[in-house]
Amino acid sequence: MIGSWLIILILGMTVSAGMSNNYAAAVTTSDSYEAFWDILNREAELVVGIENGNLSLAPELIQNSRLDADNAANISALIWQALEDLKASGVKTYYTAEELREMAQNISENGLPQENVDALKEQGWTDEQIQALEEYIVQNGTKLQKTLT
Secondary structure: OHHHHHHHHHHHHHHHHHHHOOOOOOOOOHHHHHHHHHHHHHHHHHHHHHHOOOHHHHHHHHHHHHHHHHHHHHHHHHHHHHHHHHHHHOOOOOOOHHHHHHHHHHHHHHOOOHHHHHHHHHOOOOHHHHHHHHHHHHHHHHHHHHHHO
16 A cells, blocks of 8 residues: 555656656646546536436537547556656666565654655645655554565
8 A cells, every 4th residue: 555655656746747847748738637627527417417318418428438538548648658757767666565664664763755855845745744644654654564474
């Protein structure tokens, strides 16, 4: 669990950094994420309309689903590019259970590394949110240790 969370955190930071530096400019950047919610909300409205008997909405629902598929491809491309950027920069994208235990132990003893704290603050994280993240990692690192031993 903690490993997945850390990878998601790293990917999120990378995608954010990539978008702010236009690394993923070939694909629609944050528009893809905004479109995701717009498409999802519209799909929910259309489904409710159809369930209430307005079958004339079916073609729009089909078109909306096609937009969703195209948008999912854009988001996948953004994630793929972020992973490629991570690999090219030498960032490790897979950790063994032992490495995760060591990281959690290090964070419990020393807190998050300052470079991570700075990166989170650049993304708008508050001190309270960063503290909550540290506590989460420490708590789940202990669970990981119990589960894997």
